[in-house]
Amino acid sequence: MSLTRQLRDEHDQIRRRLRDWDDLLVELESGIGTFAALRLKEEAQWVRSKVLPHIYAEESVIFPSLSERTPEGSVTLRRLSNDHTQLRELIAATLLMYEAHDLIRNEAASFKSALALWERGKASFSKVRASLERVFTLLHDHFGEE
Ligand SMILES: [Fe+2]
Ligand SMILES: [Fe+2]
Secondary structure (H helix, E strand, C coil), X not given: CCHHHHHXXXXXXXXXXXHHHHHHHHHHHCCCCHHHHHHHXXXXXXXXXXXXXHHHHHHHHHHHHHHHCCHHHXXXXXXXXXXXXXXXXXXXXXXXXXXXXXXXXXXXXXHHHHHHHHHCCCCCHHHHHHHHXXXXXXXXXXXXXX
């Protein structure tokens, strides 16, 4: 399977899994049971093992292909001002995506550390839940657009 095809399939898988987070977040509003605590660990692990590698792969595919298409790299593009506009839009969109990836990475790291602190009794559960909600919102918005 090509990498772009694989990334597209992963979008579907990630969106499907995020739909389950809706229920998890509702469940967590009324406190945390043993089952939900296990789920939290699993979801944190999933973000680390599936979502973060996905966004990394996306960057390693999309960014190189974009730089191949810069005006410096293509005489044809340099001649076509229309394409310049399209290219600028593409670059702007990609930079936005890159920023969104950074936000996801940062928030995933906060979630991971909030979870670890809570497990050692050093943070309140509301911090973990708030962090999970932020990860959810970021992932939901980002993968909803992709
Ligand atoms: Fe993606
Ligand atoms: Fe992405």
